[in-house]
Amino acid sequence: MTAPVRRASVFAIICTFALAVPLGGPEVGAALAAVVILGAFAVTDGPLFDLLAYPSDYEDGRLYGLITFVLATVALGLIAVTTSMTLAVFVGTVLLIGYGNVAAQFTRQRTDSDVVIVTVFCLVAAAAAIVGQAATVTITDGAGTFESITSTLPLMVFLGASGALLAALLRDVLYSNDDPIVMLAVGLLCWLLAELEPTHALPEIVAALVVTIALGYVSYALETASIAGMLTGILLGLLTIVLGGYGWFVVLISFFAIGGLSSKFRYEQKATMGVAEDNNGARGSGNVLGNAAVAIVAVLGYAASSAALLPGGHDPSLFLFAFAGSVATAMSDTLSSEIGSVFDTPRLITTLEPVEPGTDGGVTWQGEVAGIVGAAVVAGISYGLFPEVTAVGAGIIVAAGVVGMTVDSLLGATLEGRLLGNQSVNFLATLSGAIVCALLVLSFAVLG
Structure with a gap:
């Protein structure tokens, strides 16, 4: 057994101590955490230090990796005992990180395939996480344990899968010893999702996982997404299906599919011109989040509004239009950029002066037409899938997409490269599309 596997195994055993909170109460859990932290400060060399130390710990001669890991666990436990976060979410999150790490380290010793390592980690x-939640329910529920587990199993699976995907994504983009950050992020996400109280049955949750994982892997196999992009897409797709529905997912996946394929359009020509996406057009997590973050916030807003968690009594359908407006913007901007960039006569949107292909803020009439078509595709899909989207509503979605595309170009010509990066510009553009769509819907009283 190699050193990374041994260290991860010990950390997993320490994570199992989280069960002390439902078993003996917060006081027992705090006492165990204090013992581990004091022991970590006391051990500065020797075999035990070598067993528990991250490579960076040797420079300071302290087990700071273990200490910060336990402190993150304590912080999450404090949230669980002082807020509405359940102990099941707390325990499930801690075990998810601990045992997922063991599996990843063990697999890494046997294969160099990043996809295999990520897959084993997630599984x-x-x-x-599911076992940890079920064990906590068993400990705390007493009588009626079987019924409690059966009734909450769909939620446990949803939280376990969502947490595993987020953890795998963060581990891919952060340093390997950033597990405290990963743990807190996963715990907060699972807490939020549990508060939304999704009501799907277990077969529906499993079906959502199968669909999103299959499509995510296809995007990776076709080289339209990196591993991080694949994980981000799967997570966003799962949340969209469970919290919104398959109609929402179809709208979102239309962007990923058409946008991803458009990056392959005349790729060699774009590479020669210096305007092609990096990694053979495979989109990473930053690109996916820059284009889809607003959409997923709209899905969360829809779920929160439907669950009456938002003040003010907002019509949930308003979030549907915000969602469609943001996706229409992303689709419009992506097609405009990927198709318009192959034409060598772009003009800067602010002055209409000719510029070099690939210049931020440069537009072509061919790209503008492609962008309008992209927004119309999203509007047409929305019109066909959602009764709330009338012909007027579809027109509003097209208008919002075109406005968002224009905002993207204006930001590119004025702020990108100086104050904003590409992903920030994408985020602000999709946000503008969502806001414009929602405001136009309210103005035209489309919601009735």
Whole structure:
């Protein structure tokens, strides 16, 4: 057994101590955490230090990796005992990180395939989270345990899968010893999702996982998404299906599919011109989030509004239009950029002066037409899937997409490269599309 596997195994055992909170109460859990932290400060060398130390710990001669890991666990436990976060979410999150890490380290010793390592991590982490939640329910519920587990199993699976995907994504984009950050992020996400109280049955949750994982892997196999982009897409797709519905997912996946394929349009020509996406057009997590973050916030807003968690009594359908407006913007901007960039006569949107292909803020009439068509595709899909989207509503979605595309070009010509990066510009553009769509819907009283 190699050193990384041994260290991860010990950390997993320490994570199992989280069960002390439902078993003996917060006081027992705090006492165990204090013992581990004091012991970590006391051990500065020797075999035990070598067993528990991250490479960076040797420079300081302290087990700071273990200490910060336990402190993150304590912080999450404090949130659980002082807020509406359940102990099941707390325990499930801690076991998810601990045992997922063991599985990843063990697999890494046997293969160099990043996809295999990520897959094993997600499977074991999700299983550990489900077992941890079920064990906590068993400990705390007493009578009626079987009924409690049966009734909450769909939620446990949803939280376990969502947490595992987020953890795998963060582990891919952060440093390997950033597990405290990963743990807190996963715990907060699972807490939020539990508060939304999704009501799907277990077969529906499993079906959503199968659909999103299959499409995510296809995007990776076709080289339209990196591993991080694949994980981000799967997570966003799962949340969209469970919290919104398959109609919402179809709208979102239309962007990923058409946008991803458009990056392959005349790719060699774009590469020669210096305007092609990096990594053979495979989109990473930053690109996916820059284009889809507003959409997923709209899905969360829809779920929160439907669950009456938002003040003011907002019509949930308003979030549907905000969602469609943001996706229409992303589709419009992506097609405009990917198709318009192959034409060598772009003009700067602010002055209409000719500029070099690939210049931020440069537009072509061919790209503008492609962008309008992209917004119309999203509007047409929305019109066909959602009764709330009338012909007027579809027109509003097209208008919002075109406005968002224009905002993207204006930001590119004025702020990108100086104050904003590409992903920030994408985010602000999709946000503008969502806001414009929602405001136009309210103005035209489309919601009736």
